[in-house]
Amino acid sequence: MKHLLSTADLSREDAIRILDTSEQMAATQDREIRKLPTLRGKTVVNLFFEDSTRTRISFEAAAKRLSADVINFSAKGSSVSKGESLKDTALTLQAMGADAVVIRHWASGAADRLAESSWMRGAVLNAGDGTHQHPTQALLDAYTMRKHLIGAESGPGAGIDGPTGNDLTGLTVGLVGDVLHSRVARSNIFLLHTLGAKVVLVSPPTLVPVGIGAWPVEVVHGLDAALETYDLDAIMMLRVQRERMSGGGNSFFPSPQEYTRLFGLDGDRMRRLPDHAIVMHPGPMNRGLEITAEAADSPRSVIVEQVSNGVAVRMAALYLLLAGEEGGE
Amino acid sequence: MSPSAESPQDSTPVRSTPAGSTPGAARALVIENVSLLGESLAHIVVQDGKIKLVRVADAAQGSDSAHSSDSAQGSADVLRADEVPEGAARIDGTGLIALPGLVDLHTHLREPGREDAETIESGSRSAARGGFAAIFAMANTTPTADTAGVVEQVWSRGQEVGLVDVYPVGAVTVGLGGEQLSEMGAMAMSRARVRVFSDDGKCVHDPVVMRRALEYVKTFDGVVAQHAQDPRLTEGSQMHEGVVSAELGLTGWPAVAEESIIARDVLLAKHVNSRVHICHVSTAGSVNILRWAKAEGINVTAEVMPHHLLLTDESVRGYDPRFKVNPPLRTQEDVDAVRAGLADGTIDIVATDHAPHPDEDKDCEWGAAAMGMIGLETALGIVQKTMVDTGLMSWADVAHRMSQLPARIGRVEATHGLPLSQGEPANITLVDPRAAWTVDPNATSSRSNNSPFGGIVLPGRAVATFLRGKPTYLDSRFEGSFA
Numbered sequence: 001m002k003h004l005l006s007t008a009d010l011s012r013e014d015a016i017r018i019l020d021t022s023e024q025m026a027a028t029q030d031r032e033i034r035k036l037p038t039l040r041g042k043t044v045v046n047l048f049f050e051d052s053t054r055t056r057i058s059f060e061a062a063a064k065r066l067s068a069d070v071i072n073f074s075a076k077g078s079s080v081s082k083g084e085s086l087k088d089t090a091l092t093l094q095a096m097g098a099d100a101v102v103i104r105h106w107a108s109g110a111a112d113r114l115a116e117s118s119w120m121r122g123a124v125l126n127a128g129d130g131t132h133q134h135p136t137q138a139l140l141d142a143y144t145m146r147k148h149l150i151g152a153e154s155g156p157g158a159g160i161d162g163p164t165g166n167d168l169t170g171l172t173v174g175l176v177g178d179v180l181h182s183r184v185a186r187s188n189i190f191l192l193h194t195l196g197a198k199v200v201l202v203s204p205p206t207l208v209p210v211g212i213g214a215w216p217v218e219v220v221h222g223l224d225a226a227l228e229t230y231d232l233d234a235i236m237m238l239r240v241q242r243e244r245m246s247g248g249g250n251s252f253f254p255s256p257q258e259y260t261r262l263f264g265l266d267g268d269r270m271r272r273l274p275d276h277a278i279v280m281h282p283g284p285m286n287r288g289l290e291i292t293a294e295a296a297d298s299p300r301s302v303i304v305e306q307v308s309n310g311v312a313v314r315m316a317a318l319y320l321l322l323a324g325e326e327g328g329e
Numbered sequence: 330m331s332p333s334a335e336s337p338q339d340s341t342p343v344r345s346t347p348a349g350s351t352p353g354a355a356r357a358l359v360i361e362n363v364s365l366l367g368e369s370l371a372h373i374v375v376q377d378g379k380i381k382l383v384r385v386a387d388a389a390q391g392s393d394s395a396h397s398s399d400s401a402q403g404s405a406d407v408l409r410a411d412e413v414p415e416g417a418a419r420i421d422g423t424g425l426i427a428l429p430g431l432v433d434l435h436t437h438l439r440e441p442g443r444e445d446a447e448t449i450e451s452g453s454r455s456a457a458r459g460g461f462a463a464i465f466a467m468a469n470t471t472p473t474a475d476t477a478g479v480v481e482q483v484w485s486r487g488q489e490v491g492l493v494d495v496y497p498v499g500a501v502t503v504g505l506g507g508e509q510l511s512e513m514g515a516m517a518m519s520r521a522r523v524r525v526f527s528d529d530g531k532c533v534h535d536p537v538v539m540r541r542a543l544e545y546v547k548t549f550d551g552v553v554a555q556h557a558q559d560p561r562l563t564e565g566s567q568m569h570e571g572v573v574s575a576e577l578g579l580t581g582w583p584a585v586a587e588e589s590i591i592a593r594d595v596l597l598a599k600h601v602n603s604r605v606h607i608c609h610v611s612t613a614g615s616v617n618i619l620r621w622a623k624a625e626g627i628n629v630t631a632e633v634m635p636h637h638l639l640l641t642d643e644s645v646r647g648y649d650p651r652f653k654v655n656p657p658l659r660t661q662e663d664v665d666a667v668r669a670g671l672a673d674g675t676i677d678i679v680a681t682d683h684a685p686h687p688d689e690d691k692d693c694e695w696g697a698a699a700m701g702m703i704g705l706e707t708a709l710g711i712v713q714k715t716m717v718d719t720g721l722m723s724w725a726d727v728a729h730r731m732s733q734l735p736a737r738i739g740r741v742e743a744t745h746g747l748p749l750s751q752g753e754p755a756n757i758t759l760v761d762p763r764a765a766w767t768v769d770p771n772a773t774s775s776r777s778n779n780s781p782f783g784g785i786v787l788p789g790r791a792v793a794t795f796l797r798g799k800p801t802y803l804d805s806r807f808e809g810s811f812a
Binding site: 086113130132183186210211214 | 570571573574577578579580581693695
């Protein structure tokens with residue numbers, strides 16, 4: 001693995017290897033001294049063209065706990081006001097000797113461009129590109145599901161060659177909300193499929209992309225219908241962006257109240273889930289819109305744990321991209 | 330006029346006129362054993378900018394065995410010594426196909442305003458190299474070509490460069506703003522004699538403005554060339570909306586945004602009894618609407634671009650902005666439909682939409698990149714690959730769709746798109762249909778290199794272009810022919 005750009009091109013073996021490595025990383029985080037010397041001397045750059053304090057802090061913590069040097073580079077610029085170009089930024093980072101670049105960018109495909117252009121040589125780790133992909137989010141979600149619903153080393157997917165851990169065969173996962181604009185949804189859909197889970201999208205028709213027929217998913221237009229039809233092992237509430245409901249001809253649904261009525265997860269709907277089902281959210285939540293406080297703060301909610309698992313998964317990704325490279329992979 | 334391009338940048342220098350010829354006139358020329366439209370072998374004699382004689386050599390094949398009054402004298406395949414003008418340059422046309430000089434109804438030259446991307450001179454050179462004798466320069470320059478002053482400037486500069494006839498397209502609305510009609514009459518009556526009006530790059534989306542434009546251009550037998558794109562349905566659009574856009578997370582440009590405007594505009598053209606031309610048709614649905622409109626007798630013409638004949642949205646995987654174009658690359662089903670539409674005449678012509686952009690607008694992330702691709706030099710090879718070599722079209726059809734009809738739509742049929750026969754202006758393109766070549770974007774004569782076809786092998790290309798008898802492009806194989 002030279003880069004981590006998308007879950008769509010991640011093999012089952014690589015995905016499970018990342019999850020297994022994450023398990024080991026997580027184990028080290030219970031120790032008194034949590035810092036590992038693994039990436040000493042390596043430089044990891046967090047290159048953020050879009051503000052995301054949570055994701056940046058998570059990657060920063062992951063890199064530091066592996067003893068890498070971390071440079072945070074906030075590049076201003078958007079599709080509206082072009083700042084420094086991605087190319088010039090990449091050339092600068094190359095000149096500074098970055099071993100890995102963690103990139104968050106407003107443009108879909110920016111991480112792919114960075115990896116495939118001749119602008120720089122280091123490993124590229126996609127931390128969210130436009131509405132395309134956010135692979136570490138999907139990996140931490142899969143890690144969380146495996147931990148709660150299957151277990152790492154026993155269960156229906158056990159016994160494959162190579163990596164010893166399990167996949168997610170047998171699970172049914174509901175993704176609820178804005179799939180059209182969601183890199184979290186795209187990343188999850190392809191990874192969950194690769195790992196053997198069944199994916200159910202629960203969205204208003206306006207927030208499902210045209211062309212979804214090619215995806216390995218089932219689509220339901222209403223949370224009540226989804227709860228009736230499927231025994232969901234995990235339900236993931238996607239964040240509804242404020243700009244999607246900005247009224248007039250640009251809104252994707254009539255009102256926040258109507259969205260909540262049809263697609264929001266409240267206590268009643270949560271109690272219709274199977275007893276073992278977990279409630280997930282990539283954060284930050286719009287409490288009262290896509291999820292009520294009762295659901296978000298219930299014992300079934302693993303939302304806070306997703307955040308801590310994120311550090312372990314990102315440690316694993318950085319480790320697998322950087323630690324092996326002297327071996328001539 | 331010297332046949333020299335008079336430019337130090339000319340990659341294929343054309344030798345100056347030898348002593349003895351009339352100064353200012355192109356040297357006489359004989360093209361021997363060339364295939365006329367791929368149908369019959371002939372010798373073509375060119376003098377004083379006109380075709381002096383066409384001697385069809387293979388009488389058995391030609392229905393019209395000779396275009397010269399001497400045809401009855403037997404031994405038709407030999408030119409008598411007295412038929413060859415003194416000092417004429419000789420070109421061996423063996424294996425080559427002669428077409429009337431190609432006409433591109435849709436080119437962006439960027440001058441005035443973005444001379445870093447293309448100039449009238451560099452664009453003209455690229456056009457001549459692609460086999461074109463005339464090009465229509467779109468109005469989206471800076472300033473916009475919406476006044477007589479700007480179109481006259483473009484026209485005169487084109488004549489000054491002298492490699493192709495550059496016909497400026499006038500803007501339909503002031504500044505391409507879509508609101509106030511530009512002074513189309515002034516442009517029509519100017520020295521540039523504008524007949525084609527377009528806000529290309531932007532759609533004339535307001536139905537009332539479009540109606541008025543269609544009505545108004547009847548004053549001077551003009552045509553409105555519509556960039557069919559509903560602006561509301563394509564806000565922020567990055568690529569064709571479908572399976573690939575869903576996966577790549579790029580905002581979709583739905584086919585219906587093109588088709589709905591075409592449907593509206595053919596109905597408007599019918600209602601006001603005017604003439605509308607549809608730019609860059611890219612979808613199967615558009616072809617169906619046009620087929621219906623033509624069956625209704627509506628006065629509509631349409632063009633397709635080489636890239637829409639060859640590439641699909643699958644090329645966008647990888648996010649290389651060289652594949653970013655407007656309208657976007659569509660699906661294989663659409664490619665098949667526009668090919669079929671071109672073959673059966675539903676789509677009248679091929680035009681290039683040559684759209685140069687400097688490196689910095691393409692060597693970047695997809696979302697920040699400009700839309701458009703250069704195409705003057707690859708158009709003919711792509712048409713051969715997709716239409717001729719597939720059996721969908723003959724070379725005579727190519728002459729019809731890339732020379733005669735575009736000249737007629739643009740109302741320059743008095744000077745371009747004429748048959749290769751005696752007395753006509755010597756606007757001639759020689760094609761070598763067996764000169765397969767690998768496209769190298771950096772080898773172009775355009776000032777920009779944003780071609781998506783790098784590395785693609787095309788089966789043939791133009792090897793010589795003549796504008797009124799003057800060589801405007803000569804392949805290196807002819808080096809010395811004009812020495």
